[in-house]
Amino acid sequence: MNDDILLETRDLRVEVNGVPILGGIDLTFKIGQVYAVLGPNASGKSTLAKTIMGLPEYKVTGGDILFNSKSILGESITDRARMGIAYAFQTPPRISGVKLDDFICRVCPDYQCSDDSETFMGETCACKQILYDDFERLGIRNLANRDLNDGFSGGELKRSELFQVLSMRPKVMFLDEPDSGLDYDSLKIVGKELKAIREKHEVTLVIISHHRYVLEFLEVDKVYILQHGKLVYIGDMSDIPVLEEKGYERFLAEMTG
Amino acid sequence: MPSDNKKKRAHSAREKPSQYGSDIDLENYNYSTSKPNDLESLDELSEQDRILTQEVGFDPSQERVSATFMQFDNESFLADVLIQQEGLEVMPTDQALQKYDWLHDYLWNAVQVDTDKYTARSELENYSGYFIRATAGSKIKMPVQSCLIMKKNQSVQNVHNIVIAEEGSELHIITGCATPSNVEQSLHLGVSEFYVKKKARLTFTMVHRWSEMTDVRPRSATIVEENGTFISSYAILSPLKSIQTFPKVRLVEPGAKADLYSVVYGSKKSKYDIGGLLSLEAPNSSGKVISRSIATDECEIIARGDLIGLSGETRGRLECDGLLVSNTAVIRAVPMLAARAEGSELSHEATVGKVGAEQLSYLMSRGLNEEEATSLIIRGFVKLKVPDLPPALQKSIDDAIKMSMEGSM
Numbered sequence: 001m002n003d004d005i006l007l008e009t010r011d012l013r014v015e016v017n018g019v020p021i022l023g024g025i026d027l028t029f030k031i032g033q034v035y036a037v038l039g040p041n042a043s044g045k046s047t048l049a050k051t052i053m054g055l056p057e058y059k060v061t062g063g064d065i066l067f068n069s070k071s072i073l074g075e076s077i078t079d080r081a082r083m084g085i086a087y088a089f090q091t092p093p094r095i096s097g098v099k100l101d102d103f104i105c106r107v108c109p110d111y112q113c114s115d116d117s118e119t120f121m122g123e124t125c126a127c128k129q130i131l132y133d134d135f136e137r138l139g140i141r142n143l144a145n146r147d148l149n150d151g152f153s154g155g156e157l158k159r160s161e162l163f164q165v166l167s168m169r170p171k172v173m174f175l176d177e178p179d180s181g182l183d184y185d186s187l188k189i190v191g192k193e194l195k196a197i198r199e200k201h202e203v204t205l206v207i208i209s210h211h212r213y214v215l216e217f218l219e220v221d222k223v224y225i226l227q228h229g230k231l232v233y234i235g236d237m238s239d240i241p242v243l244e245e246k247g248y249e250r251f252l253a254e255m256t257g
Numbered sequence: 258m259p260s261d262n263k264k265k266r267a268h269s270a271r272e273k274p275s276q277y278g279s280d281i282d283l284e285n286y287n288y289s290t291s292k293p294n295d296l297e298s299l300d301e302l303s304e305q306d307r308i309l310t311q312e313v314g315f316d317p318s319q320e321r322v323s324a325t326f327m328q329f330d331n332e333s334f335l336a337d338v339l340i341q342q343e344g345l346e347v348m349p350t351d352q353a354l355q356k357y358d359w360l361h362d363y364l365w366n367a368v369q370v371d372t373d374k375y376t377a378r379s380e381l382e383n384y385s386g387y388f389i390r391a392t393a394g395s396k397i398k399m400p401v402q403s404c405l406i407m408k409k410n411q412s413v414q415n416v417h418n419i420v421i422a423e424e425g426s427e428l429h430i431i432t433g434c435a436t437p438s439n440v441e442q443s444l445h446l447g448v449s450e451f452y453v454k455k456k457a458r459l460t461f462t463m464v465h466r467w468s469e470m471t472d473v474r475p476r477s478a479t480i481v482e483e484n485g486t487f488i489s490s491y492a493i494l495s496p497l498k499s500i501q502t503f504p505k506v507r508l509v510e511p512g513a514k515a516d517l518y519s520v521v522y523g524s525k526k527s528k529y530d531i532g533g534l535l536s537l538e539a540p541n542s543s544g545k546v547i548s549r550s551i552a553t554d555e556c557e558i559i560a561r562g563d564l565i566g567l568s569g570e571t572r573g574r575l576e577c578d579g580l581l582v583s584n585t586a587v588i589r590a591v592p593m594l595a596a597r598a599e600g601s602e603l604s605h606e607a608t609v610g611k612v613g614a615e616q617l618s619y620l621m622s623r624g625l626n627e628e629e630a631t632s633l634i635i636r637g638f639v640k641l642k643v644p645d646l647p648p649a650l651q652k653s654i655d656d657a658i659k660m661s662m663e664g665s666m
């Protein structure tokens with residue numbers, strides 16, 4: 001059974017600038033399963049994902065993070081990315097002068113040029129057609145030639161993040177509110193993309209969200225609820241409508257009371 | 258100005274320090290005493306020299322150029338206009354001055370001989386350099402390439418270049434200056450005077466790559482006439498001892514335009530003091546001075562920009578942006594604006610910042626390592642608003658960033 005576990009946190013304690021944010025969290029994520037990480041604002045959901053990704057300002061003060069049963073606390077962000085951990089940022093920073101399509105070509109093996117010795121960033125990619133088809137599918141063809149995250153709308157940012165993370169072919173992806181700010185049509189597009197991944201049962205999906213649509217559409221396997229930097233509830237799909245109706249405060253009071 | 262008068266003015270400025278930059282004792286160097294010899298052809302280039310010239314964008318195969326000028330120290334040169342470039346002339350300045358009496362009016366006209374001790378010294382010693390001219394109406398589409406190489410220790414390369422784009426002509430020049438990295442202590446004095454006549458268009462792209470013991474004091478100025486356009490792109494990518502330069506462009510007639518772009522990639526303990534001055538002297542003249550500085554290691558960069566509006570109906574824009582990649586490097590952006598006439602619209606923007614930790618983390622989370630992420634951010638920063646860099650120059654910049662990143666981490 002343990003063979004299925006891809007990633008786990010054990011009593012994970014994290015602080016930012018000396019302020020404790022996560023106060024000892026135990027979570028497990030299995031291969032090919034879909035998880036929802038939920039919780040009120042500021043409960044520590046993004047912090048959890050960023051810590052697992054290895055962002056340096058999130059200092060682990062206790063506990064451990066295991067990937068394939070090995071601690072990754074000593075690994076750099078780059079190493080974690082290369083071993084198959086991906087994080088779609090809630091608010092990605094702008095990178096001026098770097099075009100989104102060039103960047104995707106650069107970081108994603110699927111789109112990489114075979115003859116890129118001369119092109120440091122893959123600028124003269126001949127294989128861009130496939131890339132552009134994929135842009136089209138996500139409805140963000142217009143972003144291809146724009147600077148990374150420069151003036152992207154809220155919904156565009158989400159789809160651009162999703163696109164990048166998907167193309168990296170990770171083993172586990174943390175999607176930080178992939179559904180917030182999306183219109184109905186975009187929501188469907190994102191839902192479909194994720195569903196296709198789920199159906200292959202190879203990639204572990206961890207979705208941080210405040211909305212039920214995508215979670216229900218994907219039929220998440222497990223629901224984790226964080227509050228004040230602690231794991232306070234483990235449940236499943238059936239909790240989601242109740243949660244929406246009652247809100248976190250009442251739901252948690254009744255459940256954990 | 259008669260030539261003995263020029264000598265007199267040069268003598269009077271022999272000790273005059275430069276307005277900016279560290280002072281250099283000019284007596285510490287050997288000056289050339291002989292006239293340079295001809296190089297027969299580029300085939301005579303050694304493999305090493307060939308590579309060095311390519312690093313500053315020179316193409317020894319001469320495939321996509323209209324002419325070539327090359328000079329080693331003050332010793333030997335080659336001037337070669339390729340087949341059927343009607344209306345294009347390329348030759349050593351001293352020969353041109355013998356050939357054309359009128360050219361003396363262009364010598365020390367844009368640049369004043371008594372500007373400082375460097376211009377003075379340049380006049381008082383033997384000099385060489387190139388004279389390039391596009392005659393009236395000639396559209397020279399392929400660039401003229403030039404390369405100045407300095408290989409001797411303890412010596413001075415003293416060049417005086419004159420470029421004239423006559424009325425209605427079009428001329429593109431790509432020039433590189435380089436010293437092999439093993440050269441000990443040397444000095445480059447370079448005077449360049451550019452004349453852009455009515456409706457002419459001149460683009461000038463220059464890449465510098467010096468050794469860590471080289472001091473560099475270029476002095477250049479441009480005069481642009483009615484509806485003429487001057488576009489200059491400059492990149493310095495190597496460490497050196499020090500460079501100080503402050504090229505000046507005068508837009509003297511209506512409709513004249515100039516854009517000055519510079520990219521400074523600073524490394525080691527080098528000191529760069531690099532500026533650009535645009536003087537808007539006639540209605541409807543306009544231009545930009547745009548600089549991008551990247552400071553690594555322990556280098557020091559001063560980026561100056563100066564706009565002077567002497568006439569109404571003029572527009573000038575200044576951007577000095579700096580990116581710090583190291584905690585021990587310094588960038589100082591010094592924008593100056595002076596409007597002396599009503600209706601002169603001058604604006605500026607200056608930013609100096611560090612590579613953002615959040616940006617680095619973001620790029621690394623996509624699988625890039627720290628060096629790759631940093632160089633991507635730097636590349637993006639350089640690219641920003643320095644449009645249409647010639648591919649050779651773009652490649653030199655990329656290579657310099659790549660090399661420096663790999664070397665330092």
Ligand SMILES: Nc1ncnc2c1ncn2[C@@H]1O[C@H](COP(=O)(O)OP(=O)(O)OP(=O)(O)O)[C@@H](O)[C@H]1O
Binds near residue numbers: 043045
């Ligand atoms: N870089 C940071 N600097 C300072 N405080 C931080 C930082 N990152 C997170 N915090 C703090 O940690 C707490 C948890 O933040 P986190 O972003 O993890 O919440 P969240 O659960 O993702 O909330 P939301 O649903 O609003 O996105 C918050 O109080 C937040 O202000």
Ligand SMILES: [Mg+2]
Binds near residue numbers: 047090
């Ligand atoms: Mg969050």
